[in-house]
Amino acid sequence: MKATAALLSILVLAFAALPLGAGDYFIGVGLSVLMYVALTQSWTVLSGMTGYVSLGHVVFYGLGGYVAALAWGTVPLAAIIPLAGIAAFALAATIGSPALRVRGPYFVILTFGLAELVKYIVIVIEGWLGKFSRVMFGAPGLDTLYYIMLALAAAATILTLSVRRSRFGQGLRAIRENEEAAETVGVPTVRFKLLAFGLSAIIPGMVGSVMVLRSTYFEPAQLFDPVVSFSIVTMAVVGGSDDVMGPLLGAAGFVVLSELLWANAPQLYMIFLGLLLILFVLFVPEGMSGKLFPARRRGAR
Amino acid sequence: MTLLALHDVSKFFGGLRALSAISFEVAAGEIVGIIGANGAGKTTLFSLIAGHERASGGEIRFEGRNLAGMRPHQICRLGVARTFQIVRPFGGLTVEENVATAAMFGAARAASPAAAATRARDLLDLVGLRERATDLAETLTLSGQKRLELARAVATGGRLLLLDEVMAGLTPTEVVAMLDVVRRLHREYRLTILIIEHVMRALMQLAERIIVLHHGEQIAEGTPAAINADPRVHACYFGGAAA
Amino acid sequence: MDAILSGQLLAAALVTGALYALTALGLNLVYGTMRLLNVAHGDLVMIGAYVAFWAFTLLALSPLLSLLGSAALAALLGLALYYGLFRRLLDGGKAAQRLEANSLLLFFGVSVIVQNLAALQFTSTPRGFQYLDEVYHFGNISVTGNRIAAFLVAIAICLGVMAFLRFHVTGLAIKALIQRRDAAAIVGVNIERVQILTLCLGFATASVAGALVSMTEQISPFMGFPFTIAAFVVIILGGLGNITGGIAAGFLLGLLETYGVALTSSAYRSILIYGVFVLILLVRPQGLLGGRRIVR
Numbered sequence: 001m002k003a004t005a006a007l008l009s010i011l012v013l014a015f016a017a018l019p020l021g022a023g024d025y026f027i028g029v030g031l032s033v034l035m036y037v038a039l040t041q042s043w044t045v046l047s048g049m050t051g052y053v054s055l056g057h058v059v060f061y062g063l064g065g066y067v068a069a070l071a072w073g074t075v076p077l078a079a080i081i082p083l084a085g086i087a088a089f090a091l092a093a094t095i096g097s098p099a100l101r102v103r104g105p106y107f108v109i110l111t112f113g114l115a116e117l118v119k120y121i122v123i124v125i126e127g128w129l130g131k132f133s134r135v136m137f138g139a140p141g142l143d144t145l146y147y148i149m150l151a152l153a154a155a156a157t158i159l160t161l162s163v164r165r166s167r168f169g170q171g172l173r174a175i176r177e178n179e180e181a182a183e184t185v186g187v188p189t190v191r192f193k194l195l196a197f198g199l200s201a202i203i204p205g206m207v208g209s210v211m212v213l214r215s216t217y218f219e220p221a222q223l224f225d226p227v228v229s230f231s232i233v234t235m236a237v238v239g240g241s242d243d244v245m246g247p248l249l250g251a252a253g254f255v256v257l258s259e260l261l262w263a264n265a266p267q268l269y270m271i272f273l274g275l276l277l278i279l280f281v282l283f284v285p286e287g288m289s290g291k292l293f294p295a296r297r298r299g300a301r
Numbered sequence: 302m303t304l305l306a307l308h309d310v311s312k313f314f315g316g317l318r319a320l321s322a323i324s325f326e327v328a329a330g331e332i333v334g335i336i337g338a339n340g341a342g343k344t345t346l347f348s349l350i351a352g353h354e355r356a357s358g359g360e361i362r363f364e365g366r367n368l369a370g371m372r373p374h375q376i377c378r379l380g381v382a383r384t385f386q387i388v389r390p391f392g393g394l395t396v397e398e399n400v401a402t403a404a405m406f407g408a409a410r411a412a413s414p415a416a417a418a419t420r421a422r423d424l425l426d427l428v429g430l431r432e433r434a435t436d437l438a439e440t441l442t443l444s445g446q447k448r449l450e451l452a453r454a455v456a457t458g459g460r461l462l463l464l465d466e467v468m469a470g471l472t473p474t475e476v477v478a479m480l481d482v483v484r485r486l487h488r489e490y491r492l493t494i495l496i497i498e499h500v501m502r503a504l505m506q507l508a509e510r511i512i513v514l515h516h517g518e519q520i521a522e523g524t525p526a527a528i529n530a531d532p533r534v535h536a537c538y539f540g541g542a543a544a
Numbered sequence: 545m546d547a548i549l550s551g552q553l554l555a556a557a558l559v560t561g562a563l564y565a566l567t568a569l570g571l572n573l574v575y576g577t578m579r580l581l582n583v584a585h586g587d588l589v590m591i592g593a594y595v596a597f598w599a600f601t602l603l604a605l606s607p608l609l610s611l612l613g614s615a616a617l618a619a620l621l622g623l624a625l626y627y628g629l630f631r632r633l634l635d636g637g638k639a640a641q642r643l644e645a646n647s648l649l650l651f652f653g654v655s656v657i658v659q660n661l662a663a664l665q666f667t668s669t670p671r672g673f674q675y676l677d678e679v680y681h682f683g684n685i686s687v688t689g690n691r692i693a694a695f696l697v698a699i700a701i702c703l704g705v706m707a708f709l710r711f712h713v714t715g716l717a718i719k720a721l722i723q724r725r726d727a728a729a730i731v732g733v734n735i736e737r738v739q740i741l742t743l744c745l746g747f748a749t750a751s752v753a754g755a756l757v758s759m760t761e762q763i764s765p766f767m768g769f770p771f772t773i774a775a776f777v778v779i780i781l782g783g784l785g786n787i788t789g790g791i792a793a794g795f796l797l798g799l800l801e802t803y804g805v806a807l808t809s810s811a812y813r814s815i816l817i818y819g820v821f822v823l824i825l826l827v828r829p830q831g832l833l834g835g836r837r838i839v840r
Contacts (some may be wrong), residue, residue, distance in 0.1 A: 053648075053649070055648075055652070098826045099826065101826075102825055102826065105581050105647070105648040106825055108648050108649075109581065109583065109648065109776065109825070110822060110825040110826070113773065113818050113821045113822045113825065114822055116773075116814070116818045117815065117818035117819055117821075117822050120814040120815045120818060121815060124812065124815060167405055167406075167414075170398075170401075170402055170405060171402070171405075171406060173391070173393075173394060173402075174391055174394070174402050174406075176393070177390075177391035177392055177393050177394055178389045178390070178391055178392070180353070180373075180389060181385070181389035181390070181391065182391075182402075183372070183373040183374045183377075184351060184353075184373050184374075184377060184382075184383060184385075185374075185377060185382075185402060185403035185406055185407055185453060185454075185456075185457050186374045186377040186378050186403070186406035186407040186408070186410075186457055187374055187402075187406045188372075188374045189374065190372070230652070230656065233649065237649070265664070267660035267661070267663045267664040268660075268664065270656055270657075270659075270660040271656070271657050271660045271661060271664070273653075273656065274652075274653040274654065274655075274656035274657035274660070275653070275657060277649060277650075277652070277653040277656075278650055278653040278654065278657075281646045281649050281650055281653070282646075282650070285646075
């Protein structure tokens with residue numbers, strides 16, 4: 001897949017060059033795009049590959065952010081970010097075993113419920129600690145955070161690529177197509193699903209920590225926002241979740257859209273998101289990447 | 302050498318007794334048939350052997366190993382492969398990928414994607430699906446999907462093959478073709494086969510020995526000729542009159 | 545402790561329970577007959593609430609009357625959804641498959657659209673109105689008139705639907721459809737007609753619940769979510785498609801919530817509801833069957 005590697009390398013270079021020329025506003029937009037690329041690519045490792053659609057992925061993002069908010073000031077930056085990833089992985093590993101036994105649409109609403117549950121638990125914990133929000137002083141500058149996010153987006157993309165091409169990925173696809181048959185031909189379904197779940201959580205955790213440091217503000221209700229989960233799913237559906245390029249297209253498209261609409265009419269943006277989700281689910285399930293690069297679909301739905 | 306040994310195996314679903322006191326052995330290389338009316342417990346038996354369900358009592362041993370508590374994929378790795386009564390292809394994957402996946406994960410554990418693909422292609426040749434290799438599995442006809450299911454099961458590298466009504470739904474011509482495929486697989490891949498069938502003509506030609514189940518119990522065991530003549534079998538299964 | 549044992553809490557629990565039961569009733573009917581998980585269900589409550597609000601504010605119409613309007617509007621929405629979306633898709637092969645497999649995402653999209661349309665139209669500011677808020681005393685218990693009315697109407701509708709399902713031919717058809725879809729078709733049930741009716745009935749009852757809720761609580765475009773979750777908890781607790789079970793479970797949840805919050809604090813209310821929600825789903829994984837066919 002030389003073409004993919006070349007294309008991605010160019011994109012990385014382009015994004016890396018952005019802060020050198022552009023002002024803060026555009027760096028911020030670039031940051032948002034990279035954030036959603038990282039989130040959506042990670043999400044596809046679980047939901048695109050296994051078919052277990054997570055509608056609560058913000059829980060890992062939020063948990064990572066919480067870790068950052070708690071650790072900031074006492075723990076150096078270089079340790080916080082991996083720590084956030086580990087925490088997210090731990091959550092996935094813990095909740096994954098029981099959760100992944102639930103199938104189909106029930107898994108979807110379960111993940112949503114879990115995200116909300118964790119949100120309210122954090123709210124209550126913060127209440128016990130006497131805090132209703134936290135502020136981070138001396139947080140790293142935009143440029144630093146931008147490059148960290150670039151690294152995370154690149155890592156997520158590489159992760160997705162590796163999984164897709166691996167034996168593990170083949171097993172995940174088999175699980176998606178017919179879980180019982182997969183187990184019958186020797187795929188260790190329980191283990192694989194759990195691993196996919198865990199892998200899909202790490203980078204979102206780290207992304208969350210970066211974003212909390214970017215806003216220098218932490219408030220559980222704001223960070224554990226279901227709109228993030230919803231956006232990830234929509235970007236994956238519209239961009240296409242069967243191809244590495246899909247999340248890139250989806251993220252870029254939606255961030256641009258939101259920049260145009262959000263300031264004036266956030267509701268309009270959400271309505272548009274909802275409409276696109278519906279249209280693509282029904283009529284273009286392969287997403288934009290599926291339409292633009294049909295030959296690339298290997299074993300896709 | 303005994304490949305599979307069942308001893309006093311039973312299965313209860315709540316209060317419903319699906320199987321009781323099932324005991325038999327299958328020697329390496331044999332083709333053993335299982336017949337019985339619908340609801341006799343045949344597919345349940347396969348589910349127990351392959352690990353999809355846990356036996357309520359008794360012992361199932363494969364190559365001497367007790368299979369109790371093992372998950373389906375572990376049992377597959379040991380060398381047991383099965384097809385499903387209602388085919389379960391990986392619909393969104395290509396025909397070749399279906400078989401290659403099995404080659405990758407099964408007992409044979411292909412060393413590389415290339416090795417898995419080679420094994421897959423050989424099997425597809427044998428079952429006559431080679432030209433459809435790059436088509437999506439969901440586009441095959443029933444006959445094609447049954448052959449795919451068969452190829453996929455054999456691709457796992459299992460030494461014991463559980464065939465669950467592979468002939469069901471096939472036209473007479475297709476049944477003859479399928480019989481031929483099964484015989485070839487049996488020979489070329491040195492398989493031991495346990496086969497559930499309703500298509501009697503086919504089974505009588507294939508199986509060396511037949512076990513008869515009725516309401517979850519084993520009521521007879523013997524050569525096709527013996528079974529055919531057994532009055533108990535006739536009363537339960539064939540409906541009273543001699544065939 | 546006195547507060548706990550007093551009838552005051554019980555009264556509150558009963559009112560909440562009745563409203564949950566009514567809300568969940570619609571979801572149960574729709575799920576039972578069409579196997580669709582309508583995550584936009586709570587938004588029907590919101591719509592009903594707004595209809596009642598505007599009817600009262602603009603026309604000085606009592607919610608007890610305007611709930612008919614809420615019901616009618618919701619039924620119309622059900623019809624529109626059916627003919628606009630489902631009908632066309634249930635014919636065509638590919639899209640139909642995707643509908644079933646993705647109905648959840650689709651309804652989620654619908655929910656987002658509906659909520660934001662409402663926010664766009666009415667702004668996100670919570671609104672409320674005063675109606676029937678004179679307090680009545682029964683011994684130690686004080687209840688406002690609107691709560692009593694809400695309770696009575698909710699119960700009446702629940703009982704009415706139960707009776708309909710038991711005694712009326714169409715009601716029996718609905719039950720048949722819930723239990724064995726294919727068998728129902730064979731014995732002559734007009735599947736499509738029953739589905740449409742059930743969809744409209746389910747939507748209407750949820751909307752009426754909204755009208756009742758508007759009497760006692762503030763309304764906002766995003767008030768639907770908690771009702772959706774509560775409805776799901778109720779129908780899973782009571783058994784998917786089990787109407788009577790759902791009604792009982794509605795009251796159970798009302799009790800759980802009211803007493804749970806009283807024993808802890810209102811911050812825990814959401815934890816309680818989502819906690820029960822998650823727990824039920826986890827504890828009954830593949831076993832969400834219980835006799836019902838679940839589509840993977």
